[in-house]
Amino acid sequence: MIKTISNDYLKVNINTLGAEVTSVLSNEGVDYIWNGDEKYWKRHAPILFPIVGRLKNDEYTYNGKTYHMGQHGFARDMEFDVVNENSSSITFELKANSETKKVYPFDFRLEVSYELVDHKLKTNLHVYNEGQQEMLFSIGAHPAFNVPLDGVGQYSDYKVELANKKSYDEIFFKAPYADFDNVKRINLMEPVYLSHEMFYDDAKVLKINDEEITSMLSSDKTDRGVSMTAYNTEYGGIWSSKDAPFVCLEPWWGITDGINSDGKLENKIGINRIENGQDFEAKFDLLFF
Template identity: 40%
Template sequence: MITLENDDIKADIHPHGAELHSIFSKKEQIEYLWNGDPSFWPRHAPVLFPIVGGLIDDTFIYQGESYHLEKHGFARDSDFEVEDSTSTTATFLLKSNEETLKSYPFAFELRLKYRLDGAKVILDYEVSNPDQKPMFFSIGAHPAFKVPLTSGGYEDHALVFSEVEEADSWAVSGNYLTTPSRYLDGQQRLDLRHDLFYNDAVIFKDLKSTSISIVNNQNSHGLTYEFKGFPYMGIWAAKDAPFVCIEPWCGIPDSIEHDQNIETKEGIIRLEGQQNWTVSQSIACF
């Protein structure tokens, strides 16, 4: 486990999956991240790469060949190299290898760069293509935040969007997207209830917001999650679980009618040979 710490917060990141395991406010004495209790969900904040969500039959096609790749990809279950670390920064590296090439025929380097700034955890994603040919990928975050954070119950908490939203949510059938319906209709606040997630995740393609805050009706504690540059969003919790996942994505699950060609998959990113791609997000605790 790698621990980053300053005067305000302490963050623990495990090299397995380069996964954030804890965000602890030293000033408030509050843990913000879900503890990974396997009776609900055994993860904390997995990294989704090289796909987000599910593929039809867990399969994609590239240049006429079929490849089997399970939901959310393999990065979350891979051991990353700790490339460098200081008291407040750490960089984790995953490279393509014989095993990844069996299910994903692209050379890549994936770096996750964590850093602390006051009461904020910043995560920079960097994807590099060391090959000459283009690579095709998606990437996303899946952090689970503890609810309730301190006092009160689940329904004493709400998600507050940075913009007033009129947005459709895409339904999920198995791993795949089906039909949309209007979900946010001139709203900036979504009160949390367990039954919001009884039919799986709430998935948005067209949010205007670049941040979502978790607020508590019982006190002033919460967090703000900034995700500019992530065009898709999933919000999810396991059934009746004491957490909520806010999931900014650069990529999205297959639609039910997709032809499985990775080059034409919705949300896929094409990265040319010898090029780098970056995006950042941050979690500010209060």
Template identity: 40%
Template sequence: MVTLENAILKASVSPKGAELQSLFHKDNSVEYLWNGDPAFWNKHSPVLFPIVGGLKDNTYIYNNIEYNLPRHGFARDMEFVKERVFGDSCSFVLKNNEDTQKVYPFEFLLRIKYQLNANSVTITYEVENPGAEPLLFSIGTHPAFQVPLIKGTTYEDYYFHFSELENSNRWTLKNNLIAEPVDYFKDQDKLSLNPNLFYDDALVFKDLKSTRISICSDKTTHGLHCDFAGFPYMGLWAAKDAPFVCIEPWYGIADSINHNQKLEQKEGIIKLESGGSWNAKWSISCF
């Protein structure tokens, strides 16, 4: 485990999955990340790579060959190599190997960086293509935040606050695949939390205007901001009746129920040419 610290925050990152597992605010003594209780969900903030969401029949086709990948890919379960560790920052690297190429026939380098800045942590994803052929991938994040954050408050005391008024449809899921859109937001910038909000699985959006979603409460001044400018897809989720919520910015999305399973035609897939590099970043600010 790698520990990062500055005057305000203390964070822990595991080499397994390069996963952020703790984000503790030293001034207000609040832990913001979910504790990974397996009774509900044993993850904290997994990285989704090289796919986001589920594949139709857990299968994709590339160069007329069928390959199988589990939902959200394999990176979250693999050991990353610690590249650099400083007091308030670190980076981890994952490269293709014989095992990954059995299920994902691409050469890649995935670098994940964490940087503390005052009361925020910025997470940067860098993908490089060292191979001779184009690299096809998706990437996303899946952080779970404790709710309630403060003793004496309840789950229902909290709400999502969106940085813009939203009129987006929600895309329903059927067997972990994108099914159809339904009306959801109507000039709203607030969504109250309630366990039954997620009884029909994640809330998936393709066209949010917001680049920030916050978790707030009228019963406490403490909460957080999740900033994700540039990420085209968003999922909001919690396990059934669990005391956490996930804010999930994605570059990629699950297959649709009618997808032909060809990887190069997958919605949201990123094509990185030989020798190319790609990056994106998002952040969590605690207050």
């Protein structure tokens, strides 16, 4: 089911399947979010939980038991309940159930909240541990934006630049796993212009180190663009499918398994831990202009 929130500037459609934003429309009819054409990639802006990326051999062990789970976890393919809604904000909820327990043994509650404030869509991912044991998880977001925006210019006319202009650790991949022994410093004082070839080996991933970070997608050919501010972020990804007319700006609180992963969930790099009764918040804002 598609739910809609709106204000004087934007209209946002969100699918209860995955609590996934499927379009963000301006008053002028410009849709910023990728349309989900299966030729390239069928999704729009999935929520990643309870893992980010891929597990080695699509499995992990916990307390001596082996569990199987696909890339980015199961939340993106599950129906969420709407627990709070008004004209400009909405909150979705997913709880542990018999199906999730087959692949993930924890008693969780995941709330995904969206709120429109002028030209900004605020997103809050809120994880609750409702079990009696420590809970291990990762979480992230995967929004895809049309490039070019409103059909203006070519893919290579668009750039991504960071407000936090400095050098970062870039983590390289032996797809689909991360090579944590192959980390190099990358200078991001200048914008990075998009090319399809830059994604042929997989996503570009930066270690953010739990900082607030703002990235902006724009072009000199148009006044349209998107900026993302993510808070206390562990990793940041930029990705596109092969030769596809979109780019994803991805805030992650977790990361894919490394090539040398031992498969134990408690040893997974980037895993988050909360005790029983505790919660975890991951937040980011999208500003559309």
